[in-house]
Amino acid sequence: MLPKQYLSPSLYAISELVVNYKVTAVLCSATQPRITNYIYKDLPLKEIIENPLELAQKLKRVRYQNIGGKSNEEIISLLLQHESGLLIVNSRRHAYTLQQELKSRFDNQAVNLFCLSTLIPPIERSKKISAIKEKLQNGERVYVISTQLIEAGVDIDFPIVFRCISGIDSIIQAGGRANREGKHSLGCVYVFESTSESGKTPRSLGNTAKIAKEVIDNLGDRAFELEGIEKYFDILYSSSSENGFLDEKNILDEFELEAKKLNFKTVSDKFKIIDDNSSNIIIPLDEEAKTLVAQLRENTFNRMTIRKLSHYSVSVYSGEFLKLQKENVIENINGSYVLNNLHYYKNDTGLEVFSGENLNAESMFL
Template sequence: MANKYKYLIAHIKKLPDGSFDRPHFLEEHLERTAKLTAENCADFINYKVPLILGYLHDIGKASDAFQERIRIKSGFEAEEAHLEGKSAQHVDHSTAGAQLSAQKYDLLGILPAYIIAGHHTGLPNGKSSEESSLYSRLHKEVEAYNNILPWLNSKLPDINPKDFMPKNHHYNSTLTPYQFQFLIRMLFSALTDADFIDTEEYMNPDKTKQRGSMATMEELKKSLDDYFQIFLNKKETFVNRKRNEILKTCILAANEKPGIFSLTVPTGGGKTLSSMAFAVNHAIKHNLKRIIYVIPYTTIISQNAQIFRDLFSNLGEDVVIEHHSNMEPAVETAYNRLATENWDAPVIVTTNVQFFESFYSNKNSVCRKLHNISRSIIVFDEAQMFPPEYLKPVLRVLNELNKNYGCSIVLCTATQPALNKSKILADGLDNVKEIIEKPEELYKQLKRVHIKILPGTTSDDQLIRHMEAYEQALCIVNTRKHARELYRALSDMHPDNSCFHLSTMMCPQHRVDELEKIKHELSKHKPCRVISTQLIEAGVDIDFPVVYRAMAGLDSIAQAAGRCNREGLLTSGNVFVFQPKQKAPPGHLRKCAESGAFTLKKYRTDPLTPPAIEKYFQDLFGKSDLDEHGILQLCNSQLDEIPFKEISEKFRFIRQTGFSLIIPYGHGKELINSLRACYEGRVPMELRRQLQRYTINIFRETFMAMAPVIEDVFRDGQFYVLLNDDIYDEKIGLNPDIPEFIKTESLII
């Protein structure tokens, strides 16, 4: 039976004058999406399976029910064509393609069926009783789509098992279950991105034009070379000479074949610039597409991204994309879905959370960029920060990217964890190549501090008295509460503004401003005592003569030591490790502190040597479940039983999700006004990026307690703004004593 509509519409939009634009016809959309999907996959698989995905993904739109609906209720936001979790409100137009894939290609069609079924609502579980599972979708009754079948049959290719093999597959054997689910994610990403881009080209052609062309790796190299001429001519000191040697070693090592590398350099040895030099030169040598720089904390991502923007400033702002979990909108809309980053830029700066959760997520907005990671060089700064409870799934991602998707991996750290295959770590990395020939010798040459362990347990009063002996000192503790209490006690003794506090309860711009004040005081040799959480341990270029560190993992102690005598201008700096009365938070941090204390006893004279660090990680990994949530077991399910949704829910680096709160600090007030002025909540990506500098994360309990003084700007959970200035303190940031400050009369509307 023929469908009643001759012309099939995929999308339609209204023009500003109220008239309708030319429709985006379905055959055009399927053809273009198929072509783009194949292009997105060109680096890792042949064109046949990607074409099937593109041609089948929206064939349900050929049904009379969908065509009726789109003609009655038109307009992009009204249609919400790409909203996860919204499809139940509309005509299901993805199940039809999944069913046709399974019918036409039998078992080979199951893999495309997952992707087609999930391209709007997210990759489904395979077999389960829920209606959204692939099994249920394949047995669901769908609307007829006969009109498009003759055209479709002329387009769909024949396939065989070899068409599912990645181009870089190193073995003659078939793919393992893990590799199949990984391939599904990469193909899912390719289809999602292609679908978004073709939709965007119709809905928002101006935005498409803005994407433009990328700077080349050769252009990046020229900018780097120009900068390094300045870098190499810096003031002649022993530390600077060593930094120059490390830089030259990295540039030379870039000629090595693609693989997995480690870069073991003591803190303050210039890892950031040297690793970027390696990455650019390695990318040119082996024709890699982009550099992805992955860091452990959102707290330092803006700082690192700015370093790279400064390096490549002559190439424009868009050469570097900064993308982390805080930048994801809390609520998906059709507009912000199209604004989601697809990592189509030469340099990406992101976080461990954003990078690894993307490989185990089932959401299309999160997975969209995955295909662009193929043939990249991926640099992990502070590689020791991989969470032990997810270590096996994390390392499996790195091995798979290297083996089958043409990626080179660089693990940068001052304290290289034992990530190679071993008895403790059977799923470890294969054939890791160290860039620095003799890391232990380099450690001895760049040793600038003595580690001293204070005996027994140290109370806050004892700690403050100890700090009083030094005009300039940094103290790093394990919790925000402890940092706040210490700061208040210390500042009461020094009401002359010579004490400073740093924590994640201060928005990034506030922390930057405080760090500038701290650096100024240090440079003028004025009294300066700082209490901080561990946020200062990574990526912060600051130099104290004395550092105190609450008992922690040996890697954290090494990072703290990197803020002491950083430039080597003293004969030796002092790092005091103390056991506070407050225990480290339960879970990972407490295990790290226990392993740190154990290793310090064994290597008391010099606890930061490479052998000591290796012993520390062996002890830590030995007492940890390295796949605590059973991710790999789930990923090894049979092809028709892969629980994508369940995996996505279980693979969360941060278990307790929070809320992003925009703070009216400094320029943040103007940005908040710009936010409020955005039409229908359509917030440009550039404004999102700027707002990140004025955003903090708070847990749900805090959010609920603060509800009376929080504005939900668009009343849809996208953006929350703090209304009451009294709650945000100029020294400690968000004040924890929230109830004292929630007063209706002090609300600023």
């Protein structure tokens, strides 16, 4: 989905390509918003699908149910009523807290429990996802707690999914992990609002969650059908448009043809999908990673070294970074930060940034 704060400049750029450069643009999404009001006037829009409503009904694999406010303890109890399940939340801190609660229910029993977040480096996340798939295929009991990273292109199939309230589009993406292979008549996505402090909605998601709740309250189960998707985006975009949030950094003002004002460099600096308020930390988990770090230390590294090390890297926000730096567990090696104390990495939850401090939930996004 195009980021809301850049929606207007993004759609105007696409419109420009279509009108003046004869490009054919295809906008494809499982949750397609109405964009008529945000593109060039008189630009023809053609729906590729002849009957979207009919197709949506034919492809329906899940049902959605709003179960209201739930504490961490309550949502874990509901999860454990099922043989296997996926629980998706909005922050790394919430995922970590729920993982601790889930582990406490089993003591030392051998149960397949997994936690997925960006505090686990990509190479380890891939291994965990492969293990989850294998255990599900073998019919084993599997419980996964994840941030929304699992909603982006991860081919995994659970009979039921629990999703902490967020935007309608994110909830439907979560639904793509339920009954994905059509093994059941209908899978189920249970939507809940966390009443626990660790599950407080991050500020960056507050408005989308609020609008989603409004649409769900008004439409019930229909909130997750085409009617609800259109309603959700209409409210989201109209409220954002009124406040200028569809072009948050005033990018379109940098282009004025009559005044010959074409500030491409300024726009390039402004257009950042992810604001750069984070730092990457390399976790040397295996011999390959340690060899690559040695190349950094000996100043014998090259571009391929850095690329390979990215598979062992996690991103932390400024507060988390300062905490680790204060505890002297990271070092700067030729411009790259490396974890030098692996006691700060846990195999189940990743880089340890939560112990001993009550960090702000907003900084735990993803």
